[in-house]
Amino acid sequence: MRLLSEADFNGDQKSDLIAIHTNGNIHAYPGNDKGGFGTPIVTPAPAS
Numbered sequence: 001m002r003l004l005s006e007a008d009f010n011g012d013q014k015s016d017l018i019a020i021h022t023n024g025n026i027h028a029y030p031g032n033d034k035g036g037f038g039t040p041i042v043t044p045a046p047a048s
Helices: none
Strands: 002-007 016-020 026-029 042-043
Touching: none
Parallel strands: none
Antiparallel strands: 002 016, 016 026, 026 042
C-alpha cells in the first residue's frame, strides 16, 4: 500500500489519509478524535 495524500477529505476538520492498495483498491482512512484513523472506506479498483 502506498500513501497518496493527507487532507480533510470529508470536511470534519480532521486529517484523513487516502492510499492505494497493491490490488488497485482505494482506501480512505478517516481521522478520529484520538490522533489516529478509523476503519478505512474501501473503493474497488476500476474494472479493466
